[in-house]
Amino acid sequence: MSEAGLGWGAAWRIARRDLNARFKGLRLLLVCIFLGTAALAAIGTLTAAIERELASSGQELLGGDLEVEVWQRDLSEEEKAALSEYGTISGGTRLQAMASAGENAAPVELKAVDERWPLYGTLTLADGRETGAPTGDEAWLAQGAMDRLDIAVGDSFTIGTAGLTAAGVIEDEPDRLSEGFQLGPTVIVAEDVPRRAGLLQPGALYQSKYRLAFADESRDPEAVEEELTAAFPNAGFDFRTRDRASPGADRFVAQMSDFLTLVGLAALVIAGIGIAGGVSSYLDQRRTSIATLKVLGASSRDIVRIYALQVAVAALVGSLAGLAVGVLVTPLLARALEGLLPVESGFIIEPAPLLLAGSYGMLVAFAFAAAPLLRARSFPAMALMRSRIVPLSRDRRALAVTAAGLAAICALALLTTAEPLLSGGFLAGAGVALALLAGLGWLIAAVARRLPRPANPILRSALANIHRPGAPTGALVTALGFGLAAFVLLAAIQSAIEGNIDSRVPREAPDYFVLDVPPAKEARFFDLVQERFPDAGIRTVPTLRGAVLAYGPEGDMVRVAELEELPEGAWGLRGERGLTYSDSIPQGNRVVEGEWWSPFHQGEPLVSIDAEFARALDLEVGDYLTIGILGVERTARIANLREIDWESMGFNFLLVFSRNAISDAPHNLAATIDLPDGADREARGELLRALVRQFPSSSVVEVGELLGEARTILRQVGLATLAAAAVAVLAGLAVLMGAIAAARASRTYDTVVLRVLGASRRQILMMQLAEYGLIAAALALVALGLGSLLGWVVITQLFEFDWLPDWGAVLGVLGLGLVMVLAFALGGSLPLLRAKPARALREL
Numbered sequence: 001m002s003e004a005g006l007g008w009g010a011a012w013r014i015a016r017r018d019l020n021a022r023f024k025g026l027r028l029l030l031v032c033i034f035l036g037t038a039a040l041a042a043i044g045t046l047t048a049a050i051e052r053e054l055a056s057s058g059q060e061l062l063g064g065d066l067e068v069e070v071w072q073r074d075l076s077e078e079e080k081a082a083l084s085e086y087g088t089i090s091g092g093t094r095l096q097a098m099a100s101a102g103e104n105a106a107p108v109e110l111k112a113v114d115e116r117w118p119l120y121g122t123l124t125l126a127d128g129r130e131t132g133a134p135t136g137d138e139a140w141l142a143q144g145a146m147d148r149l150d151i152a153v154g155d156s157f158t159i160g161t162a163g164l165t166a167a168g169v170i171e172d173e174p175d176r177l178s179e180g181f182q183l184g185p186t187v188i189v190a191e192d193v194p195r196r197a198g199l200l201q202p203g204a205l206y207q208s209k210y211r212l213a214f215a216d217e218s219r220d221p222e223a224v225e226e227e228l229t230a231a232f233p234n235a236g237f238d239f240r241t242r243d244r245a246s247p248g249a250d251r252f253v254a255q256m257s258d259f260l261t262l263v264g265l266a267a268l269v270i271a272g273i274g275i276a277g278g279v280s281s282y283l284d285q286r287r288t289s290i291a292t293l294k295v296l297g298a299s300s301r302d303i304v305r306i307y308a309l310q311v312a313v314a315a316l317v318g319s320l321a322g323l324a325v326g327v328l329v330t331p332l333l334a335r336a337l338e339g340l341l342p343v344e345s346g347f348i349i350e351p352a353p354l355l356l357a358g359s360y361g362m363l364v365a366f367a368f369a370a371a372p373l374l375r376a377r378s379f380p381a382m383a384l385m386r387s388r389i390v391p392l393s394r395d396r397r398a399l400a401v402t403a404a405g406l407a408a409i410c411a412l413a414l415l416t417t418a419e420p421l422l423s424g425g426f427l428a429g430a431g432v433a434l435a436l437l438a439g440l441g442w443l444i445a446a447v448a449r450r451l452p453r454p455a456n457p458i459l460r461s462a463l464a465n466i467h468r469p470g471a472p473t474g475a476l477v478t479a480l481g482f483g484l485a486a487f488v489l490l491a492a493i494q495s496a497i498e499g500n501i502d503s504r505v506p507r508e509a510p511d512y513f514v515l516d517v518p519p520a521k522e523a524r525f526f527d528l529v530q531e532r533f534p535d536a537g538i539r540t541v542p543t544l545r546g547a548v549l550a551y552g553p554e555g556d557m558v559r560v561a562e563l564e565e566l567p568e569g570a571w572g573l574r575g576e577r578g579l580t581y582s583d584s585i586p587q588g589n590r591v592v593e594g595e596w597w598s599p600f601h602q603g604e605p606l607v608s609i610d611a612e613f614a615r616a617l618d619l620e621v622g623d624y625l626t627i628g629i630l631g632v633e634r635t636a637r638i639a640n641l642r643e644i645d646w647e648s649m650g651f652n653f654l655l656v657f658s659r660n661a662i663s664d665a666p667h668n669l670a671a672t673i674d675l676p677d678g679a680d681r682e683a684r685g686e687l688l689r690a691l692v693r694q695f696p697s698s699s700v701v702e703v704g705e706l707l708g709e710a711r712t713i714l715r716q717v718g719l720a721t722l723a724a725a726a727v728a729v730l731a732g733l734a735v736l737m738g739a740i741a742a743a744r745a746s747r748t749y750d751t752v753v754l755r756v757l758g759a760s761r762r763q764i765l766m767m768q769l770a771e772y773g774l775i776a777a778a779l780a781l782v783a784l785g786l787g788s789l790l791g792w793v794v795i796t797q798l799f800e801f802d803w804l805p806d807w808g809a810v811l812g813v814l815g816l817g818l819v820m821v822l823a824f825a826l827g828g829s830l831p832l833l834r835a836k837p838a839r840a841l842r843e844l
Contacts, residue, residue: 006298011305018289019310026314028278029365033318034325037361041326044353049330059242060121063175064090064211066221067240068228071545071576072666073630074208082231086224087215090116093194095206096183096515096699098692099149101157103685105692106148107184107701110159110199114191119213121174123188127153129168134190138167144185160197160696164189178240183701198697202666204516205543233561234628236547238575272368273478279311280372304373308366311373315365319358326357356416360409367405374401433485433786434478441477444778458763461754462770473775480772480779481786484817488787489794491813492805496795499804510537510672511679513701514691517669521695528694529673532687537674539587541651544579544667548572548655549633550626551617557624569616572654579627581657585642588652594621594640597658605661607636610654614641627655629665636661769822776821784814 006014023030059065068075068083075083075091083089092113099108113133122130125140134140139157146169149157155166170186179186194200214224221241228237283290290303298306327349410427417423448466466473517525522540529536550557560573567573583599585591597606607625614620619638626635636657644652651670675684691700751764759767788810795801 006302006305008305008309011302012309014293015306015309015313018286018306019313023314023317026278026282026310028281029275029311029369030314030318030321032272032275032278033315033361033365034322036364037319037322037357038325038329039322040357040360041323041354042329043326044357045326045330045350048350048353059213060118060174062178062211062240062242063117063121064119065214065217065219065242066212066224067178068210068212069238069240069575070208070236072204072206075210079232079235080210082228083210083212086212086219088116088119088213089210090114090119090213091208091210092117092191093200093206093208094179095194095199095204096701097159097187097194097197097199098696098699099145099157099159099187100689100692101149101151101155103689104149105685105688105700106145107699108145108159108187109179109184110194111179111186111188112191112194113188117211118174119211123170123174124172126169126171131168134167134188136190137162137164137193138190139164139193140168140170140188141166142170142185142187145187148185159187159189159193160199162193162197164193199516201516201518201668201697203518203544203668204697205545205668205670229561233559234549234631234633236545236576236628272364273482275365275368276371279369283307283372283375307373308369311365311369312362315362315369318365319361322361323354323358326354356412359412363405363409363412367402367409370401370405371399433482436786437478437481437782438474440481440779440782441474444477444775445473448774458766458770461767462774465767465771466774476772476775477779480776480821481783483821484776484779484783484814485787485790487813487817488784488810489790491810492788492791493794495806495809496791496801496804499806500801510674511684511702512673512675514671514673514695514698515543515668515701516698517671517695518697519667519669522669525671525695528690529687532683532690533675533679535676538671539651540669540671541582541586541653542580542663542667543670544629544662544665545576546579546627546629546634546655546662547576548625549628550635551619551623553623557626567616569612572610572613573617577654579629579655579657579662580651580653581659581661581663583659586651586653586656588645589656590643591640592643594638597639601658602660605634605636606639606658607661608640608642608656609638610644611641613654614638625655627662629662632665634662765826769826772822776818780814780818783817784810787814 019026065087068079074093080089080091090113092111094112095110097108097110099106115133115135117133123132123140124130126143131140146152146166151157151166153166153168157164157166170188173186173188176186194206200206212224214221225239225241228239286307290307293303293306410424413423413427414420445467448463451463454460454463514525517540519542525540526538529538548560550559552558563573580586583597583601585596591608592611594608596608609619609625619625621638621640623638624635625638626633628634639658642656644654651672688700688702691698754764754767788805791805792803796803
C-alpha cells in the first residue's frame with residue numbers, strides 16, 4: 001500500500017467485499033437505528049400533518065376568521081355593527097337541551113345558526129347532500145340523537161316547547177372541532193328555534209357565538225381582537241381566531257408531540273448504547289481481518305475508513321427502513337386518534353420530520369460507534385492478534401468524538417423542539433441516568449470484589465465474572481438498567497391511565513346534571529325526583545356567568561382589558577366563568593386563608609376565590625375583585641381563599657360570592673342527582689321523561705354517557721401512549737442483546753477453558769444465569785425508581801392526569817422483565833456451548 005494510504009474509493013471496495021449482504025454482525029446496529037428512526041419518523045410525520053391541517057383549515061374548523069362568544073345574552077346592535085365593519089358575520093346560540101319523541105328522551109347539544117352559516121366549509125348530510133343552515137322547523141341531527149330518540153328522517157320530535165322535523169342526518173359538520181367537548185349529540189336548527197322553544201329565558205345558560213369572515217383576508221385576527229377588546233372592555237368577550245381554532249386540540253397535539261418525541265429520543269439514546277456494544281462485537285469478530293490489513297501496510301486511518309463505511313451503510317439502511325416504516329404506520333396512528341384530531345387518511349409524506357429523524361439516526365450511529373472504531377484504529381497489529389488475552393486499551397480521542405456527537409444530537413433536539421426546556425430537561429435527565437448506571441456498574445463490581453468467596457463453585461465463579469479484568473459489568477448494568485426501567489415505564493403509564501379511567505371519575509360522579517332549573521320550581525324539582533327515588537341525593541346551586549374585569553388592592557386595581565399578556569396560571573381571566581353564591585362553604589372545598597361569611601350576610605359584598613388563582617394574580621384577603629354580569633359591573637372584597645378539589649365531578653366554582661353580591665342578577669339553578677345503587681333502568685327512563693315534560697326549558701346530562709365518551713378518548717390517548725412507550729421497551733431489549741453479543745467473544749474462551757477443566761454444560765449455563773441474576777437483582781430497585789419517575793413525569797406533567805399506578809401490576813411487569821433478562825442470558829449462552837475447544841485454543 002502507498003504511504004498516503006487508501007483513498008475513499010479503495011476503502012469502499014474493501015468495505016463492500018467484506019460487508020455481508022445480510023449485515024451479519026451489524027444487525028444489532030441496524031435494528032437499533034431502525035427502531036429509533038421509525039419512532040421519530042412516525043411521530044414527526046403525524047404531528048406535522050395534524051399541525052398543518054389545523055393551520056391550513058383554521059377558517060373552516062372555526063367557521064370564520066374570528067369568533068366572538070358571550071354568555072347569557074345576545075350581542076347588542078352596537079357590538080354587531082362593530083363586527084360588521086370588518087366583514088360578514090354569522091351568529092347563533094349554543095346550549096344544552098332535552099329532545100323528546102314519544103316515550104324517548106335524550107340530552108342534546110343544540111346549535112342554532114343563521115342563514116349565513118357556515119361562512120367557511122360545507123355541511124354534508126348522510127344522504128350526500130351538501131347544505132347549510134336548516135330553515136323553519138327543520139333540523140339536522142347527529143346519528144346518536146336519531147338513535148336515542150328512535151326516529152328516522154322525516155319524523156317529528158320536540159325540543160322545549162317547539163315541534164321540529166328530522167330533515168337529515170349529519171355526516172360532516174365543518175366546525176365541529178372548534179365547538180369543544182360535547183355533552184350530547186348535536187342537533188342543528190334555525191336561529192330563532194331556541195327562543196320559540198322557550199329556552200332563552202332570563203338566567204338561562206346559553207352562549208351566543210358570532211363568527212366573522214374578514215372582507216380583507218390579509219387582516220390580522222389578533223389585531224382585530226385587540227381593537228374589539230378596547231372598544232368594549234366590559235363586554236366579557238371570549239375570542240378565538242383562525243390561528244387557534246381549537247385550543248384544546250392544539251394543546252393535546254403539543255402534549256402528545258412532546259411526549260412522543262421524548263420517547264423517540266429515549267429509544268435512540270438507549271439504542272445508542274446497543275450500537276456501541278454491537279459495533280464492538282462486530283469489530284471483535286473482524287479482529288483477524290483488521291490485523292491482517294495492518295500487517296499488509298494499512299494505516300490506522302485506512303482501518304477507520306473501511307469500517308466506518310460499513311457502519312455508515314448499515315446505519316443508512318436502518319434509517320431508510322425506519323423512515324419507510326414510520327410513513328407506513330402513520331395511518332394506523334391517525335386511525336387510533338380518529339375523532340380527536342383532524343388528520344388526513346392514507347399515507348402522509350412530511351419531508352422536514354423525515355429528514356430530522358434520519359439525521360438523528362445517523363448522528364446516534366456515529367456518536368456511539370466512534371469509541372470501538374477508534375479503539376481498533378489505534379492499536380498495533382500484534383496486539384490485535386492477542387486481544388483475546390490482552391484486552392485493547394481505550395482511546396481517549398474516542399471520548400471527544402462521542403461527546404461531540406452527543407452535543408450535536410442535543411443541539412439538534414433543542415433547535416427543533418417547541419419546548420426546549422422540556423427537551424433539555426429530558427436530555428439532562430438521560431445523561432444523569434447514564435452516569436448513575438455507569439457509577440452503579442462500578443459500585444457493583446467493587447462490592448463483588450470485596451464480598452466473601454461463596455462455597456458454591458457456581459456462585460463463586462459468577463461473582464468473579466462480575467469484577468474480573470475486562471468484565472463487561474458496566475455495559476451489562478447500563479443495558480439491564482435501561483431495559484428494566486422501560487418495562488416499569490410501560491406498566492406505570494398503562495396502569496395510571498387505566499386508574500384515571502376506571503378508579504377516580506366513576507366513583508365520584510353523580511348520575512345526572514340538570515341545567516336551568518327555575519328557582520321558583522326548585523321544590524317541585526325535589527318532589528318529582530323523590531317521588532320515584534326517595535333515597536336520591538339532590539344538590540342545587542345558583543349558576544351565573546360573568547367575566548373578571550379588574551382585581552387588586554382598593555384604589556390600585558388592575559384592569560384586565562389593559563393587560564398585554566395574562567399572568568401565568570391566570571386562566572380565570574379568559575372570557576366568562578361560571579359564578580355562584582352560597583351561604584356556606586361549598587362541598588369538597590376547604591378555606592385555607594380568611595373566614596367564611598355568616599348566612600344571609602348583609603354587609604359589604606364578599607367573594608371567595610381559588611387559592612391557586614389568587615397566587616397567580618398575587619391577590620390577598622382584603623383585596624377587591626370586579627366582575628361583569630350581563631353588562632353590569634359588580635365589585636366585592638376577597639373574604640377568603642379556598643382549596644378546591646377540581647377532580648371531583650360535583651359543582652366547583654372559581655368564584656363564590658355572598659348572597660347579597662350577585663343574587664339579584666337573572667339566574668337559574670343547576671342540580672346534581674345521585675340515584676341509589678342498582679336503580680331500576682325503567683324508573684330512570686320515567687324520571688327522564690317526567691323532567692322533560694315538567695321542565696321543558698331545562699336540560700339533563702346523563703353522566704354515565706358522558707363518562708363513557710371520556711373513557712373512549714382517554715383510551716385512545718392511552719393506546720397511542722403505550723404504542724410509543726413500547727418502542728422504548730424494544731430499544732431496551734435490543735441494548736440487552738447488544739451487551740450479551742459484545743461479551744460473547746470473551747466468554748467463548750472462558751467457556752472453553754472451563755470445559756477443558758471439566759465443567760459440564762449445565763454448570764456453565766448455571767454460572768451465566770447466576771451472573772446475570774445477581775446483576776439484575778441489584779438493579780431491580782434502581783429500574784423501579786427510574787421507570788416510575790419517568791412515568792410520573794409523563795402522566796402528571798405532560799398529560800396532567802392523576803398519578804394512579806397499579807403497583808401490583810408494575811411489580812409484576814418488573815418481575816416479567818427479570819425473567820426475560822434471564823431468558824436472554826440463557827439464549828446468549830447457548831452458542832458458547834457449541835464452541836470447539838481445540839479450534840478456540842488455536843486462535844488464542
